[in-house]
Amino acid sequence: MTTDALTTTKISVQGVTKTYPLGRETFTALDRVSLDIADNEFVTVVGPSGCGKSTLMNILAGLDEPTDGKALVDSVQVSGPSPERGVIFQQYALFPWLTVRQNVEFGLRTAHVPRAERRARAQYFIEMVGLEQFADALPKMLSGGMRQRCAIARAYAVDPSILLMDEPFGALDALTRVKLQEQLLDTWSKERRTVLFITHDVDEAVFLANRVIVMAARPGRIYDVVEVDRPYPRTEEFRLSPEFAALRNRVWHSVYHQAGRTAADSPSPTA
Numbered sequence: 001m002t003t004d005a006l007t008t009t010k011i012s013v014q015g016v017t018k019t020y021p022l023g024r025e026t027f028t029a030l031d032r033v034s035l036d037i038a039d040n041e042f043v044t045v046v047g048p049s050g051c052g053k054s055t056l057m058n059i060l061a062g063l064d065e066p067t068d069g070k071a072l073v074d075s076v077q078v079s080g081p082s083p084e085r086g087v088i089f090q091q092y093a094l095f096p097w098l099t100v101r102q103n104v105e106f107g108l109r110t111a112h113v114p115r116a117e118r119r120a121r122a123q124y125f126i127e128m129v130g131l132e133q134f135a136d137a138l139p140k141m142l143s144g145g146m147r148q149r150c151a152i153a154r155a156y157a158v159d160p161s162i163l164l165m166d167e168p169f170g171a172l173d174a175l176t177r178v179k180l181q182e183q184l185l186d187t188w189s190k191e192r193r194t195v196l197f198i199t200h201d202v203d204e205a206v207f208l209a210n211r212v213i214v215m216a217a218r219p220g221r222i223y224d225v226v227e228v229d230r231p232y233p234r235t236e237e238f239r240l241s242p243e244f245a246a247l248r249n250r251v252w253h254s255v256y257h258q259a260g261r262t263a264a265d266s267p268s269p270t271a
Contacts, residue, residue: 010162010194011037011060015069018055018220029055031219032069040192042185044205045213046255052220053198057164060196061087073162083111086155086193090167092147094139100126100150101135107158125153128187145176149183156191165197169204181207182234189232202255206247207234214254224254 018030030052037043045053058064059071062080071078073085094103104122113121126135129149139147148168155163169177181204188195199205205212209228216223228247230238238244 008039009036010039010041010074011035011196012072012075013056013060013069014072016056016059016066016071017068018052018059018064019067028219030059030066031221033220033222034069035213035222037194037196040194041210042188042195042197042208043211043213044197044199044209045215046199046202046205046251047215047220047223048217048255049200050220051215051217053215054166055220056215057087057166057196057198060162061085061164063087083107083158084160085162085164086158086160088148088151088155088163088165088168090170092139092144092151094147094150094154096139099136099138100131100142100153103139103150104154104157107154111158121157122153125156128156128190129153129183143176144172145180148172148180152184152187156187156193160193162194162196165195167198167200170200177201177204184208185232185234202248202251203239206244206251207239212247212251214251224251226251226254 013033013035016030016033017028019026019028021027033052033056045056047053055064059066060073060078062078062082062085073082095106098106101119101122104126105118108118108121123132123135126132129152131146131149131153134142134146139150142150151168169180172180185208197205197208206226206228212226212228213222214224214226215221226247230243
């Protein structure tokens with residue numbers, strides 16, 4: 001799947017600015033950020049600490065409001081949380097007293113989905129993320145990677161059109177992280193959603209995305225947009241290829257060679 005095939009705008013961020021009071025002054029977390037994301041596109045966001053990645057996600061999730069500008073989903077302004085936007089955080093946010101199956105069913109239960117349908121949908125996504133042998137296990141019995149797979153299954157089960165993922169693999173060891181990246185893309189290839197995936201890992205950003213959005217800090221803004229015009233599925237061959245290395249190097253330099261640059265110095269890519 002290439003970005004040429006992605007045409008219908010799903011998410012539109014239009015001139016979003018977010019400021020917070022800081023003593024007698026204000027701190028600008030986001031400065032006039034504009035970005036369009038196509039339906040079923042997989043976009044990663046990477047940037048230095050303090051660039052507003054999580055602030056942007058919280059605004060799209062409806063957990064925060066912009067100071068200026070607006071965020072739209074399907075041309076409707078975001079005004080609060082919605083089951084259409086599934087959110088997955090670094091901390092798995094599973095209910096420790098519920099089993100894997102009960103955690104995955106939780107959103108369906110609150111939506112009053114009939115028991116038989118609820119069970120069938122939960123089972124489908126539990127199997128999709130490879131946790132069928134642990135469906136009746138409590139979270140404390142699972143590894144970190146398994147807990148995150150449970151969180152992903154729970155998010156998919158309520159059938160959101162958008163997945164917002166805030167460094168979901170950030171606390172995992174390198175090998176588990178690579179395996180979950182491949183698992184996530186496998187799940188996404190079967191159950192397409194629009195994905196905004198925040199990460200601090202450049203390799204992860206390039207491996208997963210149709211496009212990598214590089215942000216600059218103080219104030220947070222879009223610094224670069226890197227197209228990853230490589231078909232799915234992504235394999236180890238791609239990860240070890242010269243093409244991957246070239247894309248990684250471009251993103252790396254965009255992220256880590258911003259010292260001393262101001263907003264006026266930054267390029268203005270069309271996102």
